[in-house]
Amino acid sequence: MLSKLQESTQRRLLSLILAMIRRVCPSAGGSLSVDRLLARRNLREPAKPMRTLPAWAVDDMRGLAVEVDTLLSPGAFLQSAPVARYAPTHWVDAGAAYQRILDEVGNRRFDTILFVPWLKRGGADLGALHHATLCHGDLGQPTLVIATEPGDSPWAGRLPRDVAFIDAGEEMAALSGPTREPEIVLARLVLQLAPDRIHIINSHTAWRMLEQFGLALRQQTRVFASLYCDEFTVDGRVDGLAQRHLPTTSHLLDAVITDNSASPESWSNMLGINHDLFKVVHFPAPHMTRAARADAAGNRVLWASRLERQKRPELLLQLASRMKHLHWDVHGTALAADDQVHKELRRLNNVTLHGPFDSFRDIVSAEHLAYVYTSAWDGLPNVLLEAAQAGLPIVAPDVGGIRDLVPARWLLAANADAADYVQALEGLQANSDSRRQRLREQDERVALFTWQSFANGMRRIEGYADM
Incomplete structure (x- = not known):
């Protein structure tokens, strides 16, 4: 009970209890102290x-x-300056978390467990919904989805009704990281439930579980993971889940599933991993009424993404500042309330900041000349599938797997600057034949991104559709 309270409250209560013990039985309380009792609940350094x-x-x-x-x-x-720690002597939080999850599972058996950080607005989250729907519906597998990181999951309501969802993020975050308690809890759960397969989709805790206990898990369960692209740090280093975990876990994985053909090439070349481990399965494009017309274009431009470093919002600001004759509909939110680029965009008369959006079909119209995408790195973002389905020419750089959807000849250089985007947009305005040709080629590509194609691609992965 004490461990659930703030440390200051624990200290006051223990002081009171020890004072009472010493008064009633002086010999029993002589060797006890508040600090010593509190130390038994926490990791601490030895002398x-x-x-x-x-x-x-x-x-x-x-x-x-x-x-x-x-x-x-x-x-x-x-x-390496190893750090020594004394482990707690009666810490029960991990056992309580494990029992709580097990109680929620009850006597149900699951063929497939998906590990996600959370389920909220995002491309990887939409991918998790696709996989859960496929496993439960098309493949007939009882499916459990477990969220492992602290955060809300508003998209959990989009899961099929009979797919079980357990939000364990707050509990995992409260456990001891240095003693690997979150990973131990998840590993014990997998061993207890013995599913036919687990599928890791961006869950950091599940990746660490695989590193620690992968050999034990594989004795009765196949292990799959989804990866989409690398990230880049401010100083230019390649980073991300693939860089951190594939070198130590590739031998434990049955397959790495990705949504684009570019990332596997990079990982094979950079990390020396056998290319056969990677399976490219494109996500389905959403059904959408065609908003734009091939033979007409207005003077508005659509930009919809997160206003963060990956999406190069400073480039968006340069474009809007230089192309004052176009009106820019910008959908997305800044990560910080005092974001300078967001403030500068707000000052421009030809920019409308609409904030976040729930559905692409609600933000696109026939007045839009094009969809402009300025990402510095990516896999194959779902928003491009939506733009293609809506009938908008896509102006984007040749990064990640975008060329799987947009023919390479229409893409800008990976490091394209504002002048390159201006030239591309002016070309769309001046040449309606070129615009129609671009749309025809986009239409041919996006027509291949169907649910059936996605389902068939997953069925071809050994062990995913059956054991």
């Missing part, structure tokens, strides 16, 4: 002399390095 290897162990490792294997030298170990 300084205990934080490193003793001299005899260092000498022993040096001898083994000479006589057995050079990798046993203590130098590398000591240079």
